[in-house]
Amino acid sequence: MTANAAQLREIVDGLSGEVKKISPKYFYDERGSQLFDEITRLPEYYLTGTEIGIMRDNMDEICALVGEQASLIEFGSGSSLKTRLLLDHLSELAAYVPVDISGDYLYACATQIRDEYPHIDVLPVVADFTKHFQLPIPTVMPVRNIVYFPGSTIGNFEHDAALELLRVMHHEAGEDGALLIGVDLQKDPYLIERAYNDSAGVTAEFNLNMLQHLNRDFGANFDMTRFTHSANYDQDNSRVVIELVSRAEQTFEIGNTEFDLADGEAILTEYSHKYTLDGFASMAEQAGFSVAKVWTDTECLFSVQYCVRL
Ligand code: AVJ
Numbered sequence: 001m002t003a004n005a006a007q008l009r010e011i012v013d014g015l016s017g018e019v020k021k022i023s024p025k026y027f028y029d030e031r032g033s034q035l036f037d038e039i040t041r042l043p044e045y046y047l048t049g050t051e052i053g054i055m056r057d058n059m060d061e062i063c064a065l066v067g068e069q070a071s072l073i074e075f076g077s078g079s080s081l082k083t084r085l086l087l088d089h090l091s092e093l094a095a096y097v098p099v100d101i102s103g104d105y106l107y108a109c110a111t112q113i114r115d116e117y118p119h120i121d122v123l124p125v126v127a128d129f130t131k132h133f134q135l136p137i138p139t140v141m142p143v144r145n146i147v148y149f150p151g152s153t154i155g156n157f158e159h160d161a162a163l164e165l166l167r168v169m170h171h172e173a174g175e176d177g178a179l180l181i182g183v184d185l186q187k188d189p190y191l192i193e194r195a196y197n198d199s200a201g202v203t204a205e206f207n208l209n210m211l212q213h214l215n216r217d218f219g220a221n222f223d224m225t226r227f228t229h230s231a232n233y234d235q236d237n238s239r240v241v242i243e244l245v246s247r248a249e250q251t252f253e254i255g256n257t258e259f260d261l262a263d264g265e266a267i268l269t270e271y272s273h274k275y276t277l278d279g280f281a282s283m284a285e286q287a288g289f290s291v292a293k294v295w296t297d298t299e300c301l302f303s304v305q306y307c308v309r310l
Contacts, residue, residue, distance in 0.1 A: 008218055012255045020259070021268035022214070024156050024242075025101075027206060029213040033079075033105070035206040044198045046191065047152055050302040051182045055082060058295045058304070059089050062180070065293065065306050068092040071142035073172060075099055075129045075149045077109045082150045082182075087117050095121040095138035099129045130165055135172060145177040152184035152302070155239070155273040159283070162273070166287030170309060179289060179307040185300055186274045189233040196231035196240050196272070204229035207244060210269055220254035230266065238279075242270040277303065285310070 014021045027036065040048035055062065066072075071094045074083060078098035087096065096113065100106040103126040110124040121140065127133035135145070147169045154162055169179050196203055207229040211222035227244040234241050243266035250261050261267075275283075280303075281291045289307035296303045 008255045011214065011218060012257050015254070015259055015267070016257075019268060020261075020266070022210060024270040026210050026213055027269070028102070029209070029217065032206060032209050032213060035202060035209060038202050039198070039206060042195075042198045042200065042202060044194045045203075046195055046301050047184055050297050051150060051152075051304060052082060052085065054295050054297055054302060054304045055085050059085070061293070061295075062086075062304075062306070063089050063091070065178070066090055066146050066180070067143060069094045069140060069143040070146045071095040071097060071135075071138055071144075073097040073099065073135070073145055073147050075147065075169065076151070076153060077102070077106045078113065079105075079109045080150065083113075083148070084116070086148070087113070087120060093120055094140040094142035095123050095136075097123045097125060097136060097138075099125045099127055099133065101126065101128050130161070130168065132168055132171060143176075145173050147173050147177065147179045148181075149179065150182040150304075152182050152272070154181060155184055155275075156271060157273070158271065163283055163287055166284060166289065170288045173309055175309070177309055178292075179284075179305075181305050181307065183275050183280050183303045183305055184272070185296070185303055186238055186276050187299075187301055189235060191301075192233045192240060192274060193231065196242060197229075203231065207231075207242060207269055211244065214254060218254055220252060222252050223250070226250055227267075233274075238274050238276075240270075240272040240274070241268065242272065243268050275303075280305065 011022055039045050069092050077100040106124045110122050114122045121138050123136040157165055173179060208224050211224050214220040215222055226247045228247055230243045230245045232241050245266045246261040249263045251258055284291055284307050288310050290310050291305055292308045293306040294303050
């Protein structure tokens with residue numbers, strides 16, 4: 001993928017504020033997606049395994065709520081095992097609609113899914129799912145739309161943006177629609193911090209890879225060896241703060257703009273918000289959803305929630 005002027009502008013803007021930041025979406029070049037895949041299999045990264053366990057344990061109930069002839073609209077490209085788990089068990093799906101901003105990756109995933117599930121109408125949509133987009137019209141008229149948003153990706157968004165995104169989902173779900181969402185929960189900060197500071201160093205590599213991505217695709221000149229991965233749980237704001245910390249006083253360049261970094265100064269690359277069940281329910285309600293069903297694991301590490309339109 002080549003650099004795009006709007007994205008470059010967004011990156012330069014993010015680095016120009018009081019606190020320097022780069023959106024977590026820039027983690028996901030090819031190498032970044034590979035590294036994230038590795039993260040999901042790390043022993044410390046409880047999120048993915050726990051979510052899959054919850055899905056497996058409650059699949060009958062999930063399927064009964066989704067019903068027949070629904071259209072499953074996934075926010076994200078649908079490369080995951082969780083998607084396949086749903087597609088394996090939901091009978092008579094009217095369509096599967098993965099939505100992602102990266103067309104190449106989306107189409108590759110859609111082709112894979114079509115091969116594995118030839119009976120399902122797979123209708124990928126290239127769109128920035130944080131804004132309203134047009135849904136395709138399946139061959140079979142869906143009974144209802146189910147928006148699927150797994151992985152606690154909602155955690156990347158700050159409160160106002162998360163609320164806005166839930167409102168987009170509410171809109172895309174339409175009448176009689178619902179939202180099936182994975183939400184990571186507040187817990188012992190030690191367990192949370194460990195998940196983002198794994199002993200194999202994969203998360204560190206994932207974080208640092210963003211700089212390489214920017215060097216390659218946006219003409220930046222970051223020196224990766226002069227940054228350190230950092231992930232701390234901010235209890236006051238219930239979120240993991242993931243940063244790249246400068247190991248020296250240095251300058252770097254991107255988009256013909258030069259930036260200075262002090263020794264120890266951080267670039268914020270990601271937030272990962274953790275919710276209470278009540279906290280998520282009240283946000284969902286503000287977006288027009290009522291939480292109809294919550295499934296968790298025995299330790300209440302993670303939740304899968306079924307939200308219906310109010
Ligand atoms: C994909 C946003 C859910 O917040 O746990 C994993 C991304 N970052 N390790 C998360 C991530 C570092 C992940 N989400």
